[in-house]
Amino acid sequence: DSGVTQTPKHLITATGQRVTLRCSPRSGDLSVYWYQQSLDQGLQFLIQYYNGEERAKGNILERFSAQQFPDLHSELNLSSLELGDSALYFCASSGYGRAGTQYFGPGTRLTVL
Amino acid sequence: DAKTTQPTSMDCAEGRAANLPCNHSTISGNEYVYWYRQIHSQGPQYIIHGLKNNETNEMASLIITEDRKSSTLILPHATLRDTAVYYCIVRNYGGSQGNLIFGKGTKLSVKP
Numbered sequence: 684d685s686g687v688t689q690t691p692k693h694l695i696t697a698t699g700q701r702v703t704l705r706c707s708p709r710s711g712d713l714s715v716y717w718y719q720q721s722l723d724q725g726l727q728f729l730i731q732y733y734n735g736e737e738r739a740k741g742n743i744l745e746r747f748s749a750q751q752f753p754d755l756h757s758e759l760n761l762s763s764l765e766l767g768d769s770a771l772y773f774c775a776s777s778g779y780g781r782a783g784t785q786y787f788g789p790g791t792r793l794t795v796l
Numbered sequence: 797d798a799k800t801t802q803p804t805s806m807d808c809a810e811g812r813a814a815n816l817p818c819n820h821s822t823i824s825g826n827e828y829v830y831w832y833r834q835i836h837s838q839g840p841q842y843i844i845h846g847l848k849n850n851e852t853n854e855m856a857s858l859i860i861t862e863d864r865k866s867s868t869l870i871l872p873h874a875t876l877r878d879t880a881v882y883y884c885i886v887r888n889y890g891g892s893q894g895n896l897i898f899g900k901g902t903k904l905s906v907k908p
Contacts, residue, residue: 685839716895726840728895741895773839775896782894783830783887787839 686710687788689774695794701762704791708755708776714738715757716777716785717749721770732757764795800884805903808878814871816902818884821865828889829860829867832896833880840883840898843869847889874906 686709696702708715717729728741732751743749746764751757761768771792775785801819808814820829831843844851844858846867851858857870871878883901887894 685841687839718895725900726834726896726898728897731895739895771837775839781889783828783845783885783889783896784842785840785896786842789839790837792837 685786685788687774687776687786689772689788689791691791692789693792693794695796696764697796698764698766700764700795701760702764702793704759704761704772704774704793706757706759706774706776706788708757708774709778709786712776712778712786713755714777714782715751715755716775717743717757717759718773718775718787719770720773720790721767724770726773729759761793766795769793769795800886800899802882802884802899802902804900805905807905807907808871808874810876810906810908811873814874814878814904814906816869816871816882816884816904817866818869819866820884820886823864823886826888827886829858829864830885830887830896831856831858831869832883832885832898833878834883834901835877835880843882845889874904876906876908878904879906880904 688707713734729743731739771790775787830845832840834840846858860867881901
């Protein structure tokens with residue numbers, strides 16, 4: 684158990700819909716990262732938040748957004764969903780000054796029908 | 797961040813040592829070598845990291861060559877539960893910014 688929690692575990696929705704994925708980092712970790720893993724793309728970094736502020740951005744689509752709340756949990760919002768958005772979405776957290784050591788949650792499997 | 801090269805797949809007999817190589821010939825002086833693994837569809841799991849000295853923890857050992865251009869992750873007594881994709885990642889140590897760049901990794905199959 685990494686100490687990072689993600690909900691829901693599975694999500695099935697239709698094209699055009701909007702969903703929200705939630706992540707709670709390990710106790711004391713200020714950084715939260717979101718990654719997407721699809722069959723053909725491998726693990727891709729989406730976005731990082733550090734203590735409530737966006738810190739780094741990867742290949743995140745404009746239809747996707749994220750935020751980190753004062754209690755440090757984070758949400759990833761995916762809108763206007765397409766079939767190609769079906770993937771595993773992982774959240775990770777790291778401690779202060781230790782961005783290389785990231786602890787991953789169990790992931791949310793999103794299926795867009 | 798420096799690029800890494802790993803074999804696509806490897807097999808190992810249960811109970812034997814698994815030695816997973818990684819080439820990182822363009823590594824710079826302040827970059828560390830990190831190893832993660834991902835057991836089927838689970839979240840990636842941090843294993844170990846090092847700069848230039850050999851490192852050991854409860855999961856594995858990391859051997860980094862003197863010129864730092866390659867490294868080997870050693871699982872001393874592989875079990876079936878060690879079957880996973882292993883990722884070698886090179887990046888700076890800390891700071892508060894930065895993602896991990898995952899390549900394709902090495903798919904390790906531990907066989908009975």
